[in-house]
Amino acid sequence: MQAWEAYLRSHSTLTRALNVQLLQTHDLTLNDYEVLLRLWRAPEWRMRRVDLAQSVLLTASGITRLLDRLQAAGLVCKATCASDARVTYAVLTDAGAHRLETARSTHLAGVQALFADRFSDDDTRTLADLLGRLDGVSAKPA
């Protein structure tokens, strides 16, 4: 139960700090950053909106709104699917990739300073293992 409280507190503090940092230096939300990163990793720099939403744990509408903003900023654009007219792809633009690259080092440094630096290599492995067990939780126990 102490573990749980530490978990909540630390997350709140860390994400807040990283969010502010990212926002001030590169005008990106933490979620914005994660979305750009997912796209950058994806083949042809594009993903279906549904998959993107699931990947960053947002709602369908949440992703729509977020991508609207990124598109207005020119970091992302839309593409239709030839075989299924229902789906829309989100595609990373050159500007988006560039923004991601410049933000990346700042962000990695931030994560390093606020998170990774507090742990030894062993600790980090342990942590990844433990937290990894919390993956497929579905809730609904009475």
Place this chain on the structure above:
Amino acid sequence: MQAWEAYLRSHSTLTRALNVQLLQTHDLTLNDYEVLLRLWRAPEWRMRRVDLAQSVLLTASGITRLLDRLQAAGLVCKATCASDARVTYAVLTDAGAHRLETARSTHLAGVQALFADRFSDDDTRTLADLLGRLDGVSAKPA
């Protein structure tokens, strides 16, 4: 860096699930719950709004809005300070205490099922130790 991603994902999933559960069964936000809990633990069931805000990591205005809702629901009430007219206390009402008590078992069971059950006692201690190191982060590197 894998540890970091696991950290983000797990937190998002867990808090979302617990939030839904608490909301459906007792019409309380996770933050609402935490605030009621802090008050319940405090002497005379009351705290200054500033201290309460810091305790649950909310802004001054954030706490005002949250307490407004709890007050409208009759779970909390205000009290003035005799020695310093600037401060307002938040005080837990009987209804608030009752609501907390009924919600408590549900919530604890939820945390148990989604979080604690995945770890041995040793794991839990390790986790508490590791996460505890993330406490006083202040950011602002570069």
Place this chain on the structure above:
DNA sequence: CAAGATTGAAAGGTCAATCTTT
């Protein structure tokens, strides 16, 4: 009807500005 995507309304929070009291 189901799946993907979008829209309007609303919740929950933050920031900046303000008011009162010290």
Place this chain on the structure above:
DNA sequence: AAAGATTGACCTTTCAATCTTG
């Protein structure tokens, strides 16, 4: 001037309803 609290404007996200296509 500084501390505690509140308010107004705004941002991000969710929920429910809707539209389109398979």
